[in-house]
Amino acid sequence: MLRILVRVGFRGPASAGGIAVALLTVWLAIAAMAPGLRLWTDLVTGLSSASLYTGPLVAGVTAFDAARWSSFSRARSPFSAQPVMIVRLVHAVSVAIPIIAGYVLGVGVLAIYATVTNVYGNPYAPWLLAVGSAIVVAIGFGYSVGSVAGTYWFVPPAAALAFYAVLVASRSLRLSYGVISLFPYVTNIDSIFVEYVTSTMIGEIVLWVSLATLLIMLAQRGIRRIATVRSIALVAGLVAFALIGGHLVLQSDGQYTVGHNPGDFVCKTGALTVCLNPGYAQALPELYSQFRQLNMRTAGTALVAHRLEQNVEGVGDDPGTGARSVYLEQFGSRKDVELAAYRYVTKYGATPGCVSRGIEHESQSTTEAIEDVNAWLSGFTDAVAGFSNLSHFGRLTSMATHAGNVWFRAHQREYFACTLRLADLP
Amino acid sequence: MTGALLFIRSRYWLANIAIALISAGLIDVCGPIAYSLNPLGGYLVAVAAQIPLVSAVATQASLASATTVQDRYSARHLGVWRLIHYVAMTSVAGIAVGLAASALNVSPESQLSSYSDFGAVAEVRNLLALTGAAFIGASAFGGAFGWTFPLAWATLPFVLARGANSDSTGLLTLVIAPDAAFIPMVAALVTFVVGAALAASAWSVTAVLTSISGVAKKVTAPQRR
Numbered sequence A: 001m002l003r004i005l006v007r008v009g010f011r012g013p014a015s016a017g018g019i020a021v022a023l024l025t026v027w028l029a030i031a032a033m034a035p036g037l038r039l040w041t042d043l044v045t046g047l048s049s050a051s052l053y054t055g056p057l058v059a060g061v062t063a064f065d066a067a068r069w070s071s072f073s074r075a076r077s078p079f080s081a082q083p084v085m086i087v088r089l090v091h092a093v094s095v096a097i098p099i100i101a102g103y104v105l106g107v108g109v110l111a112i113y114a115t116v117t118n119v120y121g122n123p124y125a126p127w128l129l130a131v132g133s134a135i136v137v138a139i140g141f142g143y144s145v146g147s148v149a150g151t152y153w154f155v156p157p158a159a160a161l162a163f164y165a166v167l168v169a170s171r172s173l174r175l176s177y178g179v180i181s182l183f184p185y186v187t188n189i190d191s192i193f194v195e196y197v198t199s200t201m202i203g204e205i206v207l208w209v210s211l212a213t214l215l216i217m218l219a220q221r222g223i224r225r226i227a228t229v230r231s232i233a234l235v236a237g238l239v240a241f242a243l244i245g246g247h248l249v250l251q252s253d254g255q256y257t258v259g260h261n262p263g264d265f266v267c268k269t270g271a272l273t274v275c276l277n278p279g280y281a282q283a284l285p286e287l288y289s290q291f292r293q294l295n296m297r298t299a300g301t302a303l304v305a306h307r308l309e310q311n312v313e314g315v316g317d318d319p320g321t322g323a324r325s326v327y328l329e330q331f332g333s334r335k336d337v338e339l340a341a342y343r344y345v346t347k348y349g350a351t352p353g354c355v356s357r358g359i360e361h362e363s364q365s366t367t368e369a370i371e372d373v374n375a376w377l378s379g380f381t382d383a384v385a386g387f388s389n390l391s392h393f394g395r396l397t398s399m400a401t402h403a404g405n406v407w408f409r410a411h412q413r414e415y416f417a418c419t420l421r422l423a424d425l426p
Numbered sequence B: 001m002t003g004a005l006l007f008i009r010s011r012y013w014l015a016n017i018a019i020a021l022i023s024a025g026l027i028d029v030c031g032p033i034a035y036s037l038n039p040l041g042g043y044l045v046a047v048a049a050q051i052p053l054v055s056a057v058a059t060q061a062s063l064a065s066a067t068t069v070q071d072r073y074s075a076r077h078l079g080v081w082r083l084i085h086y087v088a089m090t091s092v093a094g095i096a097v098g099l100a101a102s103a104l105n106v107s108p109e110s111q112l113s114s115y116s117d118f119g120a121v122a123e124v125r126n127l128l129a130l131t132g133a134a135f136i137g138a139s140a141f142g143g144a145f146g147w148t149f150p151l152a153w154a155t156l157p158f159v160l161a162r163g164a165n166s167d168s169t170g171l172l173t174l175v176i177a178p179d180a181a182f183i184p185m186v187a188a189l190v191t192f193v194v195g196a197a198l199a200a201s202a203w204s205v206t207a208v209l210t211s212i213s214g215v216a217k218k219v220t221a222p223q224r225r
Helices: A002-009 A013-031 A040-049 A051-073 A084-116 A125-149 A155-172 A198-223 A229-251 A278-298 A334-348 A351-357 A364-378 A391-398 A401-417 B002-010 B013-037 B045-050 B052-063 B068-072 B079-101 B120-141 B148-159 B182-200 B205-220
Strands: A194-196 A257-259 A266-269 A273-276 A307-310 A324-326
Touching (some): A013 A040, A013 A084, A051 A125, A084 A198, A125 A155, A155 B045, A198 A229, A278 A334, A278 A401, B013 B052, B045 B148, B052 B148, B079 B120
Parallel strands (some): A273 A307
């Protein structure tokens, strides 16, 4: 049986489709890597988003293959020694094998690439399986369209575009996240600072594989309406599996991850301690020096950083005792480190006080003054790029470190109370 | 006349025109209509930007004749007919999507203000680029698989998880480039011209190169006295 599958499967458009899936998987996964960092989580994110193209591609290729085979073999298959359903399912599997092999090959190449280039972390197996299952649905969809529609000129592109349209529609319509996650395209972003919701992924795998098998079977039923007790039981079983899978996805509202900090740090200690996840370790010297500079400007105030631990912004922000959070997503340039410092000052500086007072009570002068100070302390000049008057900011940045610190200490009360005005600035 | 009618029927011009009109309708649904319902949204403009893909793929797929062998031995050279199909169907689709997109007017205050400069010019540019790409795809992967290349081009801005913002040339993310984007427009025109050459030569790169070298020889050959 395996020999037949290999002989039938490893030739024709399906094999080319498999090679395309492998190449696209590798290219788009590597393209998704954050600048300056080498993380498996980024590769998984890119690999997931690739299925927006690989899904329609596979649907079109399998539609072509199924239509061509159906047309050539329709007259012959009733005379085969095996039941027609088995003959056609064997062909469907033989079309699927090179495509799935292409995905597995792509993941394998990524694993080798990750090992050779010291990529940090490990992929989460259910996530990879869920992405693979999305491709299996595309195979099932394309194969059923090709089997039913035949060899018309529009069949392969129509199958591809229809599959793509379904994916786009699922994201464009205002559906709940749980319902969106029922569609075979994984748009979640993987990160080191998460815990995985395995039930969603298992649910998707069960749903999508059942759905793909069901689509292929029903397409055959459409061609030869012979209902046997065994095939009806099989269809009922697949429907039940699909429902269970769908229920699991809806139950967790399609969530793949929840915020979580593994607390796995490498630290640089000196005037202060900066701790980052080992995957981000190459940013440590620059981040340390950026916060050292910030500490010199904020010395003697509540904004001084003593111990910083990398964290995830929003959910799961839980630094250790006596530590504060620092957020760093990428390390492509100095700007990324400055942004991390800016996020620190907006979290621990005046901004929370301004927000609690209500934005309507803030004058334009206060807003600009606080932003000028935040941008100056952090070195993140993009924060004030849109301001029409940069003279105050210019005077802040031109001050010597000590003079700046003296000024900031003198005005820290107004700054933290969110009553600082442009007139208070040097 | 009979030959022309036969060509028009066998290349599904009516279906192509219907697809162009449906595409135009979809642009209005995703663009102006959706935007009038939610002026702050504008997120469906990204979908409207990709809709010329449907017409582009239809133009190419309908030219992938089921009678390739007969075409090869036809009494007339079909290159000009194929070129007429390419230009005529693209023109019909261009007028349809251009008119539909002329009502596209995304406010700069929308959530996705990056689409505020996206309009009819960009839609027609996308159509030209994707149609040319479909014929390049057909010459690379076969007449039944011309759609693979333009589909990839149309989806790239959304699958390049981080690359979309760093695409300074706007070539990879052409479909969402604004009206005034210069390099994407040049790329679209070049792609369209290449597609035209491939369409006229039954998507054979060899035939295109042979034609070019033939013309070059004629131009450079010394005149006989």
